[in-house]
Amino acid sequence: MKLKTVILFLIFGSLLQVVSFSQKFVKVKKKDFKIEDEGFKEAWKHVKKAGRLYKMNKKGAYAEALDDYLTALNYNEDNAALNYLTGICYLKTAEPRKALKYLDNAYFNYSGVVDDILYWLAYAYQYNYKFEEAIENYEDYQESLTPKEYKKLKYKIEKRIEECENGIKLMKNPVRCFVDNLGDGVNTKAPEYSPVFFFKDSVLYFTSRRENTTGGKKDPATRLYYEDVYMSEYSDGKWGEAVQMEYPINTKHNDAVTDISPEGRELCIYRGYKGNGDLYNSQFKGDYWKKPGKMSRIDKNKYRESSVSVTRDSMVLYFISDRKGGQGRQDIWVSYKTQDGRKWQTPQNLGPVVNTKYDEETVEISADGRTLYFSSKGHNSMGGYDVFRTHRNNDGTWTEPENIGYPINTPGDDVFFMLAPDEHFGYYASDREGGYGDKDIYEVVFLGPEKPVLTSKENPNDLIAYFAEPVSETDIEKPVNIKVIQLSTVKGIVTDALSGEPVKATLELVDNATGEVVKVVESYASTGAYSVPLPPGKDYALTAGAPDYFFHSENFVIADTSTHEVIRKDIQLQPMGVGAKIVLNNVFFDTGKATLRPESFPELNRLASLLIKYKNIRVEISGHTDSQGSAAFNQRLSQRRAQSVVDYLLSRGVNLAQLVAVGYGESMPRADNSTAAGRQLNRRVEAKILEK
Structure with missing residues (x-):
């Protein structure tokens, strides 16, 4: 994997703000809050402290304020202002569905507690899949506005109503699937997201913000703990307890995994501080990851570029950017390599069929280069970011994006989706109900041919994809026709033939027609796992060897096919006895x-x-x-x-x-x-x- 750099703001940072509609701070009046002397002084301290945190308008601060507001509610559970503030804090943090109880209490105890109470109450209903009630409250809020206020807020309210209508339609035609949490080996009360799989049943890398973060401090931009990269291995039918990666992968600031190469030998991470940062590339040598090296920038103008993905032939690059010329604030852009493979053409906006006036995020191109998965707040989202897919036509245009459906998508944020090569599994991050806390990582298991969506082929390793060379913007007069080469994947596990233990082996792939060595990779010492992308339509020789073992050799043919094939080659090495x-x-x-x-x-x-x-x-x-x-x-x-x-x-x-x-x-x-x-x-x- 050759990685090209982008200027990358904190990926998760764009997902921290639950909604774009600005909530208000309502002052809890002492005379209304006090109901008796006993306990008042201590409760009032919590109210004042929570108010200071609330005004910071940072996700971590809302979480801290919530603890104090809940403590104060033990003293006076009927105070309308206190219930309103508690509800808003829930909407802004890990358990937004709990907001409904408190916003409903606020409205019940004093409907005039704040002039936007109906909007937030509607949003809480929406988060709880109570779309009819949400629409009713959005409409009531709309009617309460003055003509000037209505003109200013009209499109936001209509957008929310449209999301609720989308939710009703999507829930009537659910996707045949199970959505399963990856479990407490991976997920915690902290946010987990950006899953990067070396391949199924082997190794998972992901990002989390936990109290034991390297350095032990919080990001001042969010008041959340700094990001670290973690690793979990699949064994005995479940994901094992995640291990926090050490230096040089993790540092005292933000470190987030973004991609791993098909061979599992290069790791791409984001490294940043106070919301700004860059991509770095680490090589796996021997039994450890080398110190990451900074990569050259994709754009010197410092636009925000995140969530990048490149086709397997390294000829077409897709990325998210807020650069000028888009349909909205964040769009999907594409850049094509010149025919000599040395430079990238000026990026082009993917256009209004795919992009919306709302935000697009977390893009991934499939292994065949024809299906794009992305998250968007536009199209027919039921709220927050929903996952969509679109297909590239032969003439280079794109089909109307399709919502991949409920129950995968929710009224919250559903991002970082990837589909396994066999199409039976998908993985993504979501703040859906039933998790361990904030965003968790989930596996989607599809049930049979009746499933209405998600039938395209895709490589699970390219969440935020790898690159080939430094990217620069170059003016090219004529467009370049790009031939997307479909790659197949050979993968498996190397084990000791007697003990069954994993073996770190060197694997060599040779094109039998030419005698050329096309790939040399190593299996992981901890799992024995390996994965190799190879062009189809060829006859290959595979050899695997390790110290104190007989080598293993075999021949196989990858058929010349238009679909992405996954070929399993588990290898048992004989100890030299x-x-x-x-x-x-x-x-x-x-x-x-x-x-x-x-x-x-x-x-x-x-x-x-x-x-x-x-x-x-x-x-x-x-x-x-x-x-x-x-x-x-x-x-x-x-x-x-x-x-x-x-x-x-x-x-x-x-x-x-x-x-x-x-x-x-x-x-x-x-x-x-x-x-x-x-x-x-x-x-x-x-x-x-x-x-x-």
């Missing part, structure tokens, strides 16, 4: 002959290097055939083939005392000789350790 043996899958002979073909040499070179390294090992090289032809002929052929392998190993410097050639002919079949597939398995050369 007496009796251990492997099949040399990449050793080839012409039919009926014992002459080695040149494409066998890389495999035998690996074996030679292994035997030279471990000079005390004695190995039997055995030849095997199928049952075609006479047994005597097959015996002689297998012996000659085994001897050919031994002779080649000797030519590469292996000691003669380490080698013995044995031909078994057709006497030790691995499969039924009555089928072509079985006969192919039986024609083989094996290496077996005799002494160590």
Whole structure:
């Protein structure tokens, strides 16, 4: 993964403000609050303290104020102003659905407590899926306005009513799915968001704002704890307890994960302070992440760019920006690479079909480069950010965005959506009801072919995507036609064949047609997991090796297909003990002959290097055939083939005392000789350790 830089404000910061309509501060009058002497003095201290925090207009401050307001309510639970302020604090923090009780109490005890009480009461109803009641209160609020106020607030109120109407429609046609919280191994009372999966059932990186944040301090811009990056591993059917990553990934300021490369070897993180920051790139070397390096900027004019995604061929870049020329404050923009692959053209707005006058956020392009997932407050959102998808037509235009539906989307914020390659699972962050606190990370499990949406293919690793080269704005007179290359994914887990424990192995992928090494990756030491993106329509050789293990080799073909294929290749490595043996899958002979073909040499070179390294090992090289032809002929052929392998190993410097050639002919079949597939398995050369 080659990452290009963007100027990135705190991603989560754009999601902190629950609504854009400005709430008012209403003063709690002492004469109205006091009902008796006992307990008044202490309760009044909490009211005053909460008021100071409330006026800061920061999410963390609202959470602190809420604790004090709730304490004060224990003294006087009927005070209208106090109930109003408590309700607003709930709307601004982790549990907005609880606001309804307090705003309803405020209105019941004194309907004139503040002139916008009906608006906020309506919003609380909306958050609780009570859309009919919400519409009624929005309309009542609208009627209470003066002509001047109505002109100013008309579009905001109509937008809220439209969201409620959207919610009614979406709930009548729910998506067939389960939405499951990833559990307390990942989620806490603090915000968790920006999930980045190396791949399913392996490793999850995410961002959280917890009390144990590195440095232990709060961001002055939000009064929330600074962001840190965490990691969780999937084991025994659940996500394990998240581990806080250490320096150099986490620092005393904001550190948020934004992407991981398909091979899992590069991590992109946001690093910032007081709302400003940049993207950094860290390389995984050995068993640790190297110190992140700052990347060059996408735009020197310091517009806000966040949530970026690039196609797998690194030719098309999508990103969110508030730059001039958009449809609203935050839009989706696109930039195309020039044909020589060196520069990026001037970014273009994706246009009014996709972008709205409201905010768009958290964009991701699918693996085939044709489906874009994003969150938006516009279109037919039921409130807050909803997740949408749009398809790119052959002429470069985009289809009308489609809301991916309820129960995935809620009246709150639903962001950072990604769809697994097999389309059965999706992952995203949401402040939906039933979580552990603030935003949590959820898994969506789709139920069968009846599902009305979410049928496109997508790569789960590209939430905020990786890049190829530094981006600069360049004036290009003519548009460039971009051919999007569909990549497939080969992934799996490397384990010890005896213990089942994960193994850190080096995997090499070779194009058999050219002999070119196309990818070299390492599996994770902690999980054995690996993932490799590869072009389809090719014949590949895969080799995996690790110290003190026999190497593993095999050949496979990725079909030339228009869909994104995921190919599972779990590998068991044999420890180098007496009796251990492997099949040399990449050793080839012409039919009926014992002459080695040149494409066998890389495999035998690996074996030679292994035997030279471990000079005390004695190995039997055995030849095997199928049952075609006479047994005597097959015996002689297998012996000659085994001897050919031994002779080649000797030519590469292996000691003669380490080698013995044995031909078994057709006497030790691995499969039924009555089928072509079985006969192919039986024609083989094996290496077996005799002494160590």
